[in-house]
Structure formats: structure tokens, C-alpha cells
Amino acid sequence: MKKKFFHNEERTFFFTDHAVPILFLIIVAAGIPLSGYSASYLIQEMLLRLSRDSFLVLSLLVPIMAGMGLNFGIVLGSMAGQIGLIFITDWGIAGIPGLFIAAVLGTPVAVLLGYLCGKVLNKARGKEMVSSYILGFFINGLYQFVGLYMMGKIIPIIKPEILISRGYGIRNAVSLVGIRGALDKFLDLKIMGVAIPVTTYLVIVLFCIFIVWIKNTKLGQDMRAVGQNISVAELSGINVNRTRTISIIISTVLASYGQIIFLQNLGTMNTYTSHEMAGVFSIAALLVGGATVAKASLVNVFLGVALFHMLFIISPMAGKRLIGSAQLGEYFRVFVSYGVISMALVLHAVKARAQNARQRIQMRTEINAEVGEAE
């Protein structure tokens, strides 16, 4: 009788669900011919960047699983990785052994920072993203203090090449010549002139297996439970705060490895800026791949890195051809990275509200059915 009151709003959410990757596909598709790069060049660049950036982006997955949103705190991990790299550079350990030792050195630092981050985020429930973001800045201040004032004074540094001329403090740019490409060039494969860094990909595959594996452990199950509904998880006796802290620690540690892989590819480290970019670019890439604040998969990671970095490659050239200024393309790219994060965050927030509404509608229809039954 009173059918129209409980409107049954049925909408397809396909476009809003996939708006970001679709939009990017369009931009990239339009940009490729404009840039005028050859296919083989693009493929080479793409493979390179996939191997370089994927690991960092993958490190974002675990906290998303635990419902803590995008972990802007991976910059903490990046800093830890860089500390490892500073030491192996100083001690002069090269190649894959150097990378491994850098990772082992970075791990305790990352665990410590991750623990701290977890503690802070537990205190700031519901405001995790903005808190981890600010925490990144805060720890960056401390990192600069350690790097500029303690290294070479309190923490012994042997090699004068990496110190500022005044005798203490790490230089702005540190050459990582000893480990440059160590992982990429170990067992690399050339197919039709395109070099494939096989080992790096192997590490990434291992990581993916790790993600799948951890999902099937008790810890993974707890994380998913906490991620979906904190209060229910708490009621069932799961130690929520600890689970959340662990997820952040895992993410931070992995990010430190990711940063090491990233920098071995670049071969130089900007001591005080390399890590800052890690957070923003990884998150933007993940979101471009169609992930949301609450849901992200391996597909999102790789699709995202591919699309986002394709834009990186083509935008300066496309800008130059289009308006005659490479700088303009560069600004466009910066705008797109920030724009895409804002857009994804907005879409997620809007969708979360729409979903609440959808649930309400579902509840109403069920009640309607009940009423109908009764009458």
C-alpha cells in the first residue's frame, strides 16, 4: 500500500567504483601519441619503473587490510631504509650483500618507528590518515636532526665523502655507486633490446606470495576482522590495538625494503628528500590503480604503478609538444598526483556515506517485506 515511501534506489556504481583508473586510462591514452615516444622506449621505462616502485606501493596493502586507511607513515619506513643505506655506504659493502645488510640494519629502526606510529594511530582512531601524515613530517624532523647533527659526531662515520665539509652531518646527495642496480642487474634478461630486471621481479613476486600467505594466517584474519569492524573484533577478544600496531610495523618494515630497492635502482640518494616523495607517489599510484581507502588488491598495485608512471614518463614531453613548455607538463603531473589523491579520498568518503544509505534502504525493504507479511 505505502510502496513509494521506502524508495528502492538501485543504481549501478560501476563508474564511481572505477572512476579513477578509467580517467587515468583516458589521460594516458591521449598523452602517449602527444609525447611521441617509441613503444620500445615506453615499455623499457615501464618495466624499469614497475620494478622500482611496486614494492613500496605493496607495503601499503597491509594497513588497508587492517582498516587503517592509506598509511602515509611509510615515509618512516623509507627513512629507516635510508639509514641502512647510509651505513653500508659508509662501511663500503657493495652489491647484493650490501643491500641485504642495509635491509637488516633498517629493520630494527623500521620496527621501532612502526611501533611508535602504531601507538600514535591507536590514540587517533578515526583520524589515522591525517595523523600518519603529520607523524611523517614530525619524524622527518628527527631524522634530519640525526642525519645532520648526530651522524659523524655521535654516530661514527668513516668515509669523509658522505659527510658535509664541516666534518659532521650527511651530505644532501649520497652516491650509492656500490649497490647501483645490484638487484636489477643480477640475472637480467634482454628480450628484443628491452632489459628485464628479473631478480627484482622475483623479490616482488615473493612479496605478493607473502601478502597472500599472511591473509591466510590467524594474524591476517584478525587484521581483516579489525579492519571491517573494530568493536565486533574487540568484543570477540581480539587485541585490536596490538593487531593494528603489528600491521603498521609490517608496513613500515616493508616500506624500508621498498625504499632500498627503489634507491638501488636510482643509484643516488637525496638524504633529506628521497623519502618524502615515497609516501605521496606510492599512495597516488595505488589510488590510480583503483584502490580505495578501505580496499586494495595486488591488481590495483600493478595497474596503478603502470598508469601513474606512464603519466610520469609522458607528461613533460607532452607538455612541451602541446604548449611548448616541459615545466608545464611537470606541473600538470604534480597536480595530477595530488588531484588523484584528493579525488580518491573524496570519492571514498562520499561512497562510505552512500553505502550507509544503501544499508538503510536494505533495512527498510526488509522491514517492508515483514510488514507485508504481517498484513
Add this chain to the structure above:
Amino acid sequence: MEKMRRILLKFIDEAGWPRIIIGFFLFSLFAIAPFVGVRIDTSLKDVFVRVGMNGVMVLAMVPMIRSGCGLNFGLPVGVIAGLLGALICLQFEIVGMTGLFTAMIISIPFSVIFGYFYASIINRVKGAEMMIATYIGFSVVALMCIGWMLLPFTNPIMVWGFSGEGLRTTISVQGYYQDVLSDILSFRIGEHFYFPTGMFLFLGVCCVGIQLFFKSRTGLAMTAVGKNPDFARASTVNVDRMRTHSVILSTALGAIGIIMYQQSFGFIQLYMGPFYMAFPAVAAILLGGASLKNATITHVLVGTFLFQGIVTMAPSVINSMMESDMSEIIRIVVSNGMILYALTRKELYRR
């Protein structure tokens, strides 16, 4: 004795540890300064000038916090509006006091338009405002980088000399409106001390204006929306509209704030200049004792003074003590530490 203790505890509770620590730190910096060869009068001058410069931008936090939109990390939106006003004023070569106020007046319609769009996003994302505001700020700054390169400004002091197009990264306002406000009724004591009276008068007018606004019907409604949107709604207040008003007001204050800043600083900073503008302002108001939900004019004034005091005094004192420049690090640690403290503090009021 017991009473003293209770008063002390109450004071600590109300002021909060960070504010007390920073206050003591600042005080001790002033105390040490003469012994390490830093002139107190010069330092005080610097602090006052900086308080005047930044005051209005810190004030721009108040409306949004009050209406429950959280900390205004999207301050760059207002800054961009202010920049547009300033640039247009320079383009038409309007100088002096007229120029300053023309710039402000021109910037207001821009801030209303920008603020409206900013608000329409903020209203859709209730509960996640701060992160999104940050990124809206960043996006707008990045977008305007393209704008600065393409907009048809022609005044030779603004555009790159060699190509004749695209705006410079920094543009001097000397000969336009540099210090026109600061110098009103300003006075000097001795060789080093200078007090920018005009700037403080203007800041005072803004503060009183905002204070009065929050006693008006709209202002009261705004506060109610921030404290309890359901209550406001039940009292016939249109919640979304109040939030929109507050965002527009914040944006306009941001625009006026940046023009004040340029007036004293002497330069217009374009491109990535406004990128991190929000953070010192946010930190300052939190240092003043504001929380994510409540902010008053007192918080603005106290906070700006403490924050600017620290960032001026700490480097000069520490530099002369240790001969190294730690100003940047201190600024980063203090401002972000303060924001973190506010984010992790338990909200006293529960709904």
C-alpha cells in the same frame, strides 16, 4: 598549600603540557639570549613583526574549527585567492594603501567562489575533512602553478624577463604596498626595536570583527553546528549552509592574511610557495590551546605569539650557542609535534 596545588594543577590541565613546555622554552630562550650575544630588542622586533604578519592567517583557522570542519589544512585555497588579488592589483599598478586594500577587496570575490567549491567538497566528506582539505590545498596549489605560467599578466616586474611570459617565482611588492600598513603609527625605541603598530591595529580589527561575528545569529549558529550538529538542526539551523559560510569565511581570511604577510615580508611567493602555508598556521592555533573542535581569538593571539616566538628565537639563540642552523628542524618538530598532540588528544566532549 593544598589550594595552591589545586590551582596549579588546574592551570596545567587547562593550558596543557605542550603549551607550558613551549612557554617555558620560549621564556628561557629570552633569558639566555643576552648571554650568547643575541639582542633582546632585535628579537622582540622580529617576533612582533612575524606575529603581525601571520596573525590573520592563524585567525583563518577559527571559523572552520568552530563549525566542526576541523583544522583548515586547505588554507592554500584562501592564499591562492589572496595571490590573485595581489597580482591583479600589481598588474594595474595600484600603489600604496589604496593598492593594499584594492588587493584585499579583489581577493574577496575569488575567496567566495573558491570557498564555495571547497565547502561543497568538505560538506560531502563529513568526518574526513582534514585529510581531504590538505590534499585539496595541495591540488589547488599545483593547479595554480599551471595558472601562473599561463595567466596573461604583463607588468614587467611580475613576468620572467627573458621570455616575457609566465610569472616569476617571487615578486617584490616594494613600491607597491610594502610596509604601508606596518608603518602607520609605528615607532622605534632605540636603534633596533620597531613596533609595526598599523599591522597590529589591522589584526585587532579582524579579531574584534570575528569575535562580534560569533555573537551574531549566524555566528552562534555556526558554533552550534560545530559543537552539536543535531542540536543545531533541531533548532532550525541549516547545517550544511553554516559549514559553507564558515569555509568561505576562513578562505577569505586566508586571502587577507596572505596579503598582510606580503605587505610585511615584501614579496609575493608563487608556485610552490603557498604549498605548506597551512602547517605553521595550524600549529600556531593549536599551540595557543585550540583543539580540533574549539578555537577562540585568545588561542589565535597566544598561539601566534608562542609559535612565532619559538621559530624566531630558537634559531638565533641556538645558532649563536652551537654555530649551526637548526631553525628548520625546530620548526618542523614543534609545529608537527603540536598537530600530532592535538590529533591524539582525547576529545573531552562525547556525544
Add this chain to the structure above:
Amino acid sequence: MSLKKRIFIRIVSISLLLLFCVFLAYIGKQHSLLFDNRNKMINGSKYEARYLYNVSVSGSDPELVEIGDVIRFDVVGPKHLVHVQILDEYENVLREISKPINLFFENFHTLYLPLLAEGVD
């Protein structure tokens, strides 16, 4: 019991990891090999730099060391084979010497070519 076992396993694995790291550091350590072709006094006897040398380390491109020169090779790892050609002033090969060297954790290792030519070192 099981907790003790677990602690034991953890301590062992951390130790193993650290040992492995030391091993890796040993393999991956960078060294600067210095080839010194200057006069050298050892135990009161003087060895004069008289020849030119072509030096290569572990199959690298040979490099010429003139009299009074010191050149540097950056190498990674502990074991290397140094191959030295002794030349006269017209760069005719007089003799060839191969010498294996073992390095540990030192940053620098200097080979005195005059000593090498005399077969002392």
C-alpha cells in the same frame, strides 16, 4: 617448555642471521687496492722503482703504472688475482707475475710494485 624452545629458536635464528650478515659483509666489502710504484725502504734495504707496470685485477682491463705513480683499483670481495706485467721504458714486456691476494675487512690494501718485481713481497 615450548616457550623456552621458542626463545631458543629465535635466539639461534637471529644469531644465524647476524652471522650470515657478517659473511655477506665479508663477501661484499669494497676495498681500494693501491699499486705503489715509488721507491720503498723496508728493513733498511731500498727497493727502487725502475720499471713500468701494467696491472690488472681479476681480469679487468690492464692499467699502466708509471714510475712514481700510485693507482687505485676499487674491488669488491675478499679474493682477487693480481696480474702484473713488468715493462721496460719502451713498454716491452719483460716479465709477468700473477699473485693471489686475500683481503679481510680493510678499506685499503697497498701493493708495492718494486717489491713485487723483486719477488720479496
Add this chain to the structure above:
Amino acid sequence: MENTVPLLCFENIEKEFFGNKVLNNVSFSVNAGEIVGLVGENGAGKSTLMNILFSNSVIGSTGGYKGRVLLNGTEVSFESPVEALDAGIGMVHQEFSLIPGFSATENIVLNRETLKYNFMVELFGDRMNKLDKSDMRKRALSAINKLGVGISPETPVSEMSVGQKQFTEIAREIENSETKLLILDEPTAVLTESEAETLINSLRNLAFHGVGIIFISHRLREVVELCDRIIVLRDGNVIRDIPSKTTNVQQIAEWMVGRQIEGMAALSDLKENRQVSLSIKNLWVDMPGEILKGLSIDVNEGEILGVGGLAGQGKLAISNGIMGIFSAEGDVKFEGKPFRLNDTKYAMEQGFAFVSEDRRGLGLLLEERVHLNIVFAALQSKGWFLKHYLGGAISQLDEDKALACAKEYIDLLNIRCTGPKQKLIELSGGNQQKVCLAKAFTCKPKVLFVSEPTRGIDIGAKRMVLDALKDYNKYNNTTIVMISSELEELRSICDRIAIVNEGKVAGILSPYAEAKEFGLLMS
């Protein structure tokens, strides 16, 4: 029966919230294999009792409780709800505590998953164990079968019907072999008749296997049908503790609501033959938990209309719907003219005012001062208490007028505060409620809606509030619609009392009607 120790025993439980006694000397016990029905009106103390059992943080933070809780004869006092679960007490909540993205299996064995060892455990701890999915499924299936419902273990909760969710939750409790005592809070409220039937059967089956059950419900018929024993709570007292065979639904309803009427002021002038002021036809309101499904009622001018009924039946939605707080639809006429719904501003302009049941939410700005709270609604909706400058271009709050108005109501309603400038959060609940009333009175309403005006306040304040309403009605001829769960209260001041049941008016009675009649309408 031999002399066994009861499974659970409450002994002389007493609990106060801010000086307001909510439980008074409550004692009863539950035996293994017994199903005990716990019934009572909202606010009778059922949830407080359960909170005590589960040591929710509410209890501790409000000063603990008196008396003892015995489990198997030993006194227990849990540190947290989780400990209670560990001790074998299972609770099925009114709101679902299920993880929406998880399947039925994952929810049923939540945090009790079957684990498979692997070496990583030694390095990183127990949580590195892998899940044994097939065994988890087996366990879930057997629990579902025990209940006798058809839920596939793979169904994600988000795709289940409300009934299935309820069963999943019960399955989770019974899957735990440790569970000796199961508490169900309104389990059938969301079930269809046949589902409820299934549930009741499976509960009997559980009890047969020795599990003690406490069944909390408003559906009295089911309580009588299912339970061995029924305990009726009212105002924090155990009114009856009797075997269900010896009683019936009407009796229970009467016990639940019926206090003896003592010293009730006789209504001197019966307000009859009055004009209809507000005519409501077929009103639907979408208020969560209180849905109205086509209610019709006429409110006469100048009367006090009481609206009663059990919780969740929709009585609260009347005021919220008319005032535009929740979306509403229907045919409403005020003074003969059509009345626009879903528009709070319009309603206030028409001379309506509202005292919300959600005092701390909708009702007040707790961290603001008393006088601001009192004048706020009038200021916003009517533009009163403003001073105008520059020909009306600038307006400011008229502090003096506001203070004067607040003082007037502080005296009139005897609000205990240090003055109109005190912050509201420092006032007691009763005085906060008086501020709410003052806020509504300040709007000078023609029609005043008052929802649950005495909830959570002490006896003295209750009397004050009711008297104030009555006086206000008498001197200003304001039409008042008073919605309350406390029947006694309604009977003491109302001219007519409507009982709302299942979203509709079940009947309208005179305040002199017998408690039994009210009870009948409610069930």
C-alpha cells in the same frame, strides 16, 4: 531435583547512576538447562543488569555496584567483557556484532579459528598459524545444524537477511563448547514468525543439553511459550519471579507497567468537546528503531495527549517526524490547514516546539552556558534576543535579554545552577532536562511535543518537570503531546492516553482506565 548450585546467581544487586537508583536489591538465579525470561519496560534495569554481568566500562566508571554475582557458586567480577566470554557466558546482542565482509563460517568461529602449525610460529608468534579452513567450515556447519536453520557456511554476512544474521550470531555462541550460559537480548525482534519458531525450538534443544539461557524480550507471548521461569523487573525491582506455567501475557504486561495509583490529582475539568488542533493521518516516519507505519491520531486544542507504548513500537517517531528530525510522510493538518513535513524551520514557525528524548544529542549544547541553551532555538527560528545595529545590517546577541529570560526560567522551574552563565555540562540530568523544557517554553509554542521528559532523572526532578508541563498547559492553553514509556507519568497529567503498537495507534484510553487495559493494548 537434588540440591545443586545454580549456574548463575545475582544476590542483592544495587546500582546507582548519579544518585539515581536503577537497580534495587535484585536477586535471582538461573540453573543449568533452564530458560529464564527477563521482562520489563525500557529503563526497568535489564540492560544495567547485563552490563554488570559483563562488567562493561559504564559500570566501573560510574562507581561500580553493590551485591554479588555468583557463577557456579563462586563470586565473579570480570575485568572486561572478554573475560566474561572466557568464563562461558555468551551474549547475543540486540545490534549485530558480526563482521559484514566475513562469511558465516568466519563469523561463527571468530577468534576461535582452527589453526594449523607452521614453522613461522616459532619465529613470530602464535598468530602466524595458518587457518584450517575446512575444519572451520565443519565446525560452523555443525553449529548451524544444531540450530536447525538453512544457512550456507559460505554466505557473507552482508548478503544475509536479518534473521540469518541473528542465527549466525547465536550459532557463534553455541559453537563455543565452553558456553554454559547464553543471554539473548531481543533475539526475535527482527525475526519473522517462522524464524522465531525455529529459534525457540533450537533454544529448547540447547537447554536440554544443559545450557542455561536468559531470554530478554518484549514479545511476551514468546516469553511465556519458551521460558521455564519469568522474572519481571520494574523500576529496578524484581516484581515477580514465577514459573511461566502459572501466568499469562496480560498479567505480565500489567506487572510490567502497572504501579498502584496513589494520590493522583483528580482532573478537575475534563477537556472534552474541544477543537481538533493537529490532525495526523497515515503518518510514516523513518526513524531507526522506532518506525511509524501509518499512524493516525487527532490532537485536541489545549489538551495534554499522552502517548505510550513499548520501546521500538514507534511512539518516539511521532514527535521526531512532525518536527522534521527524521524523514516523514503523511497527511497532517494543523488548525485546518495542511502542514508541511520534513521542515523543522516551518514547524517552529507554525508554533511547534519539541523537547527531545535525546537530551544530550538533539536537546542541548552541553559545553555552552545555560542562557544560550535556553534562548538558542528561539533566536535561530524566530530571530528573538537580537540587538540590531546599522538599520538591521548587523545583529548581535542581546546578552541582557537572554540572561533575563534565563533567570526567569531558572526561578520558575527551580533549575539548580550557580547562575545563567554556568556551563550546562556541570548541571545534573534533572536540571539539564529543565533547561530543555525552558528552551521549548521560550519559543512560546502553540503545540509542544515532549518526549521522555523524565528519563534518567531523579524522583524530585520528575515531579517538578511534570508539574511544570501541567502548569504550562493550564496557564497558556498550550497543546502538549507527551510521549513517555512510563505509563504512570502519563496517567498523572494527561487528558487522554494513546498507546502505540507496531507503528500504529492501538487504542486511546482515559487516564483512569485500568492498568490491565493498557497492558492489553501494548502486547
